[in-house]
Amino acid sequence: MRIYDIIAKKRDGAVLTEAEIQAFVRDYTAGRIPDYQAAALLMAICIRGMTDAETTALTMAMRDSGEVIDLSAITGFKADKHSTGGVGDKTTPVVVSIAAAAGVKVAKMSGKGLAHTGGTVDKLDAIPGMNTALTEMQFFDIVNRVGCAVTGQTGNLVPADKKIYALRDVTGTVESIPLIAASILSKKLASGADGFVFDVTVGSGAFMKTLAEARHLATLMVRIAASSGKSASALLTDMDIPLGLRIGNILELQEVIEVLNGGGPADLRTVCIALAAEMIHSATAQPVDVCRVRAEELLDSGAAMRKFTAMVAAQGGDTAYLTGEKAWPTARHEYPVRAMQSGYVHGPDALALGRLAVDLGAGRRTKDAPIDYTAGIGIKCKRGAAVEAGDILGILYCNDVEDDLSELAEQASGAWMIRDEKPSASRWIYERITKDGFEEYTG
Helix, strand or coil: CCHHHHHHHHHCCCCCCHHHHHHHHHHHHCCCCCHHHHHHHHHHHHHHCCCHHHHHHHHHHHHCCCCCCCCCCCCCCEEEEEECCCCCCCHHHHHHHHHHHCCCEEEEEECCCECCECCHHHHHHCCCCCCCCCCHHHHHHHHHHHCEEEEECCCCCCHHHHHHHHHHHCCCCCCCHHHHHHHHHHHHHHCCCCEEEEEEEECCCCCECCHHHHHHHHHHHHHHHHHCCCEEEEEEEECCCCCCCEECHHHHHHHHHHHHCCCCCHHHHHHHHHHHHHHHHHHHCCCHHHHHHHHHHHHHCCHHHHHHHHHHHHCCCCCHHHHCCCCCCCCCEEEEEECCCCEEECCCCHHHHHHHHHHHCCCCCCCCCCCCCCCEEEECCCCCCEECCCCEEEEEEECCCCCCHHHHHHHHHHHHCEECCCCCCCCCEEEEEECCEEEECCC
16 A cells, blocks of 8 residues: 555545554555655645544554563553653652552653653662662563662653654654554553553643643543553643642752652642542552542552652662751852733743743753753642732752843743732633543542
């Protein structure tokens, strides 16, 4: 079958067969289809869309393009979580630790951050000695002994996604919901877990800008995972403003430790407990409300912190930084962001601060660029806070000052969006999605 015919068929709005989708993925991964033809098909998919059956076929073809990990060497139910990304999104270390403390095995493969979205591997790599490039044997052994481990993705996991995503990134086809779903799910299914929880973020700092888009993506991923015999659910969470009060790798790790010690910002704590409850539910089939109470108990009792400490130690990390026996390194320069007027804070806008964090050195503009673990932003005021002109809204942290920090701080102040009227209260979690549909989140 010719790629030209497949392109023309999708261009005209027809439904591709499973064989046609498999042929495209197989031949493009092998280098038998040039980028210009693959880009044409991706654009046709972006414009014309895909049915659930087409998206499922694309997901499975991409999953089978490389290594599919067998986790049978790990005893018990293996759960995994995935976030569609955002700013200040530091839930994974907390959620993994709570779930493991509840007896759920968590074999977590995570990625690095790119552009304004942070990556779990980067945060953990900021712990001196931490090894996030585990061999398969090390990975399995730590999960069996400790209950959880976090490692980077293997080089041969879903090679089709690496090629297709790189092409999407430069052809204006990143936002296609079927392509996003296939990209995420192919990697998750190839990682071998028994159940998945998806944190689908919504808002300015997320891929999905509207609740309707997020619901569509979450529903699609949950249905495809369920059709593959996996337990799956999703939560739609707010990403109009950053999660928590810190952006940047070491800054976010410090906040993770605060939450694991029973404190931390209410929004971060709430989202972590909700996601951990979904993971416990997927493994035990207990009611979600019961699992949520259990997750909160494990967090407040210190059991989750002990599990996180054990995981870090097993992966070679220096736990003295977690206990406070050693001080985290800090940035050489810090500068306050001040309110330019009085009023109520309606932000800060997640996308604006995420981009600023990249400028400060905390994130990457390209996949292999270095990052500064100490750089970032501390948030002092969030949505609903009343401020006076001159009040400190946040703090910028950096080492290499290419731009005038005072100018960056002045620009950043606009991200807080100060207005005369008080905003409505934040909703941290909007909806819960299962294979049976969606419901407003009431936890």
